[in-house]
Amino acid sequence: xxxxxxxxVFFESFTPGEVRELxxxxxxxxxxxxxxxxxxPQPFHLDEAAARRSLFGGLSASGWHSLGLLMxxxxxxxxxxxxxxxxxxxxxxxxxxxxxxxDRLSLRLTTVACVxxxxxxxxxxxxxxxxxxxxxxxAVVRMKGMNMLKRRxxx
Amino acid sequence: MSDPGLKYWEDVAVGDRREGGPSAPLTEDAIxxxxxxxxxxYFHLDPAAAKDSLFGGLVASGWHxxxxxxxLIVEHFIKRQRAASLGSPGFxxxxxxxxxxxxDALSVRSxxxxxxxxxxxxxxxxxxxxxxxxxQHGETVMSLISIGLYRRRPRGNQAMATTLTLTAAxxxxxSAYRADPAGPxxxxxxxxxxxxxxxxxxxxxxxxFARDGYVAIAPALFDxxxxxxxxxxxxxxxARGRGIREKVTFEMALxxxxxxxxxxxxxAKCGVxxxxxxxxxxxxxxxxxxxxxxxxxxxxxxxxxxxxxxNCPVLLHYGEKDAGIPIDQVRAFKAKRTDVxxxxxxxxxxxxxxxxxxxxxxxxxxxxxxxxxxxxxxxRP
Numbered sequence: 001x002x003x004x005x006x007x008x009v010f011f012e013s014f015t016p017g018e019v020r021e022l023x024x025x026x027x028x029x030x031x032x033x034x035x036x037x038x039x040x041p042q043p044f045h046l047d048e049a050a051a052r053r054s055l056f057g058g059l060s061a062s063g064w065h066s067l068g069l070l071m072x073x074x075x076x077x078x079x080x081x082x083x084x085x086x087x088x089x090x091x092x093x094x095x096x097x098x099x100x101x102x103d104r105l106s107l108r109l110t111t112v113a114c115v116x117x118x119x120x121x122x123x124x125x126x127x128x129x130x131x132x133x134x135x136x137x138x139a140v141v142r143m144k145g146m147n148m149l150k151r152r153x154x155x
Numbered sequence: 156m157s158d159p160g161l162k163y164w165e166d167v168a169v170g171d172r173r174e175g176g177p178s179a180p181l182t183e184d185a186i187x188x189x190x191x192x193x194x195x196x197y198f199h200l201d202p203a204a205a206k207d208s209l210f211g212g213l214v215a216s217g218w219h220x221x222x223x224x225x226x227l228i229v230e231h232f233i234k235r236q237r238a239a240s241l242g243s244p245g246f247x248x249x250x251x252x253x254x255x256x257x258x259d260a261l262s263v264r265s266x267x268x269x270x271x272x273x274x275x276x277x278x279x280x281x282x283x284x285x286x287x288x289x290x291q292h293g294e295t296v297m298s299l300i301s302i303g304l305y306r307r308r309p310r311g312n313q314a315m316a317t318t319l320t321l322t323a324a325x326x327x328x329x330s331a332y333r334a335d336p337a338g339p340x341x342x343x344x345x346x347x348x349x350x351x352x353x354x355x356x357x358x359x360x361x362x363x364f365a366r367d368g369y370v371a372i373a374p375a376l377f378d379x380x381x382x383x384x385x386x387x388x389x390x391x392x393x394a395r396g397r398g399i400r401e402k403v404t405f406e407m408a409l410x411x412x413x414x415x416x417x418x419x420x421x422x423a424k425c426g427v428x429x430x431x432x433x434x435x436x437x438x439x440x441x442x443x444x445x446x447x448x449x450x451x452x453x454x455x456x457x458x459x460x461x462x463x464x465x466n467c468p469v470l471l472h473y474g475e476k477d478a479g480i481p482i483d484q485v486r487a488f489k490a491k492r493t494d495v496x497x498x499x500x501x502x503x504x505x506x507x508x509x510x511x512x513x514x515x516x517x518x519x520x521x522x523x524x525x526x527x528x529x530x531x532x533x534x535r536p
Contacts, residue, residue: 004197004204035222038222038226039222039223039225039226040222040225040226040229041229042229042233042240042242043512044242047512049512049514049516050512050514053509053516054241054242055241055242055304056242062222062225063242063243063245064218064221064222064225065222067218067221068189068192068193068194068218068222069193071193071194071216071218072192072193072194072195075194075195075196076195079196080195080196084196085209086198086209086210086217086251087217087251088250088251089248089249089250089251090248090249091247091248091249092245092246092247092248093245093246093247093249094244094245095242095243095244095245
């Protein structure tokens, strides 16, 4: 990998209450089945007929696949421009609606709180609500989590 | 480890512990491939650049660890314990405690901390589990509160079910699953297993016949070779099932079918119904024993024994897409033996089993209606 571009997104880039729209992507049937085959081989993620008999009423992506796609949108739309320090975790995830083959998913980010680290002055934690929603505007995943970001270096 | 009873929400209890794994060691390639798709940050993609990151080297995406956690849960908990898992509404308090690096082999362990009936759906319930992913050093790398959604045990017309120990004429003792109808019985049937043991599907078949008013009993025919065999329908399961079936002779199977019939009022009054290998056993029960009637679903060996004379009315179901039972030979058998009722469905082998991808709802429903009508005609309390 070549040298990474200088980060432009920092802890200071966030303000509680602000909402960001971070782009979208489309998920195919093949991707849904491939992911499920490797990580979540339950019939309702693999097989259309079995899925129709399940609570999902049709083939749907593994919830972990949806979270992977959420992460992809987060990296492409935000973290690629940050010096991300990873995430301590996620407080709550709810899979609200099935993700279907062909769905176009978009990510909306709402900043809840910005907490500078007490012990390490070079970083802080942003608390966010991440909403993945489909082409009909329905939220399919709602996640409350955190990202740790570097603070903007003093000029 | 196994917990063969777990099936409905009622079977999940606070304090239940489960463990599974380890996974195969995670490769650098797998870490990079996952990250390229879902989390393309340099510390997940580039081993050299990752050395300068706060992780000090290449690490797996936290979502990759989470996906492996799910993989372990499906393989070790859901499939093995045949839980009536319906998916999950989500999870809480996920924490990535330690980086996961190339070469790490992960295991999962989980303890149930809470169960609750669904407020909106009386047929569903949920359970919360404290779930941890551990590496090969026993360190917790990730933890979360996972939530499972389960079907509740049906009420009302629910059949009573028990597991019995029976003894065949030759002294062999074996287990059998018995389901009784809630009301007075219309008769009794011996349910003969496939090559997968008396598994969840065969028990469900028994429960279904019990709901339709019949005492149903399924002898564990594989107990002759290995006790307690209950397997699924993967290629490995099929290979294992075939290996055991080869050691169980038709004579052994028929001895156990006779003993099962004796346990529910005598084989002479019983219907016999078998699936796959059990379909062949059902045919031989009709020709070599004397039940009240017999029904065979896609039994391949019926062709081999097609010249045997039956001692009772017989109904045989076949799927025309069944690669293992050539349909021309079935048609020739049908043309030759007008004294046997044979039905052919536009379906594959195993079409009655809703745990298999070959399940065909229409064929299964029609075959079941015909089977119940046949029992209605030939069975008495």
